[in-house]
Amino acid sequence: MFEKTTWIKLPRNVLVGHGVLDDLGEAVGDLYLTGRPLIVTSPTPNEIAGDRVRAQFDDPATAVVEEASFDAVEELKATAEAVDPGYLIALGGGKPIDIAKMAADHLDVGFVSAPTVASHDGIVSGRSSIPEGDTRHSVAADPPLAVVADTTLLAEAPWRLTTAGCADIISNYTAVKDWRLARRLRNVEYSEYAGALSEMTAELLVENADMIRPGLEESSWVVVKALVSSGVAMSIAGSSRPASGAEHLISHQLDRIAPGKALHGHQVGVASIMTEYLHSGENGRWNAIRDALAELDAPTTASELGIDDAELIAALTSAHEIRDRYTILQGGINEEAAVEVATATGVIER
Numbered sequence: 001m002f003e004k005t006t007w008i009k010l011p012r013n014v015l016v017g018h019g020v021l022d023d024l025g026e027a028v029g030d031l032y033l034t035g036r037p038l039i040v041t042s043p044t045p046n047e048i049a050g051d052r053v054r055a056q057f058d059d060p061a062t063a064v065v066e067e068a069s070f071d072a073v074e075e076l077k078a079t080a081e082a083v084d085p086g087y088l089i090a091l092g093g094g095k096p097i098d099i100a101k102m103a104a105d106h107l108d109v110g111f112v113s114a115p116t117v118a119s120h121d122g123i124v125s126g127r128s129s130i131p132e133g134d135t136r137h138s139v140a141a142d143p144p145l146a147v148v149a150d151t152t153l154l155a156e157a158p159w160r161l162t163t164a165g166c167a168d169i170i171s172n173y174t175a176v177k178d179w180r181l182a183r184r185l186r187n188v189e190y191s192e193y194a195g196a197l198s199e200m201t202a203e204l205l206v207e208n209a210d211m212i213r214p215g216l217e218e219s220s221w222v223v224v225k226a227l228v229s230s231g232v233a234m235s236i237a238g239s240s241r242p243a244s245g246a247e248h249l250i251s252h253q254l255d256r257i258a259p260g261k262a263l264h265g266h267q268v269g270v271a272s273i274m275t276e277y278l279h280s281g282e283n284g285r286w287n288a289i290r291d292a293l294a295e296l297d298a299p300t301t302a303s304e305l306g307i308d309d310a311e312l313i314a315a316l317t318s319a320h321e322i323r324d325r326y327t328i329l330q331g332g333i334n335e336e337a338a339v340e341v342a343t344a345t346g347v348i349e350r
């Protein structure tokens with residue numbers, strides 16, 4: 001008997017465009033949400049756009065989060081108990097979005113995402129990525145009911161945050177390779193739709209790379225559409241597999257070994273050059289990944305990330321330990337081989 005079930009959760013309203021942050025109230029009204037909103041943000045986005053959002057609601061409450069952690073989720077839930085919100089609005093980068101997404105899931109209230117940077121593909125996904133001790137959890141949570149991405153605001157954000165979003169998308173190439181490898185060698189569940197969507201998203205971004213330039217609203221448009229599409233691929237898959245393979249494991253390790261030095265997207269981009277090399281060898285397309293990153297002004301070396309060679313090698317050799325996810329790094333890579341891949345790809349100097 002056929003007993004498989006698929007439940008794909010997706011946002012209902014996705015609003016991308018010029019000045020649309022001022023339509024957030026309307027987008028929320030369209031969802032028939034009731035009660036007061038709790039705006040979950042972090043210091044910079046609160047300063048830049050908090051008042052614009054608060055002005056659209058009666059009696060809004062605000063919680064400012066400083067870090068992505070399970071403690072921050074618990075603190076937010078405690079705030080919510082006092083505030084009794086009808087729904088949450090996440091305003092900011094990956095940090096407040098991940099925290100609000102997970103807290104909304106626990107509180108059983110709706111959640112709306114208003115990204116202020118196009119820096120990662122969690123703006124739409126049904127996952128929260130939260131570190132805990134030596135591990136990193138990709139926690140299932142309902143995706144936002146609505147996404148309101150204001151391209152004017154995103155184009156004004158520092159360029160390096162946009163290039164981080166581009167690099168997070170480019171890393172989909174190797175994430176899908178790892179996923180296919182895991183299907184072949186461990187029979188893990190694989191979705192052709194999610195894999196194809198994720199790869200196509202990376203392909204379209206690279207094809208449009210010449211349109212992606214600092215301060216251009218069209219660029220934010222192209223990048224956000226890609227981030228939305230990648231998030232949808234994760235929702236279809238019901239896991240972060242289409243957008244997170246060994247390159248993400250390396251980046252998560254860098255977050256622990258060299259915290260705060262580089263952005264998530266930039267780390268996964270550089271790591272992706274190396275995992276592509278591991279997948280396809282020296283004549284493979286690792287240099288196409290490197291060139292695409294360089295064209296988008298994203299880092300391609302450890303020193304551009306601000307990371308020491310030793311930190312990079314430590315992340316490479318320990319990445320396989322942090323999550324039970326089969327990738328090209330399964331079983332680990334030893335130090336000599338790690339130095340070889342990092343130098344062969346120019347990520348560290350010989």
Ligand SMILES: NC(=O)C1=CN([C@@H]2O[C@H](COP(=O)(O)OP(=O)(O)OC[C@H]3O[C@@H](n4cnc5c(N)ncnc54)[C@H](OP(=O)(O)O)[C@@H]3O)[C@@H](O)[C@H]2O)C=CC1
Pocket residue numbers: 042043044045048068092093094095096098116117119120121122123125127128129130153156157158161164168240263264265
């Ligand atoms: N759930 C998922 O599927 C995914 C989750 N992620 C997670 O997302 C996080 C990375 O996201 P990222 O956005 O880089 O993290 P942050 O939320 O930390 O944002 C990065 C920086 O941008 C600042 N910022 C936010 N908006 C603006 C703006 N408009 N202008 C200037 N600065 C601004 C923030 O300020 P401040 O310091 O004041 O907050 C912060 O310093 C990681 O934790 C990663 O694991 C990544 C991909 C997918």
Ligand SMILES: O=C(CO)COP(=O)(O)O
Pocket residue numbers: 121122127128129130136137138168240243244248249
């Ligand atoms: O960053 C992500 C996808 O781009 C989320 O991946 P993780 O599941 O590895 O946290």
Ligand SMILES: [Zn+2]
Pocket residue numbers: 120121168243244248264265268
């Ligand atoms: Zn990512």
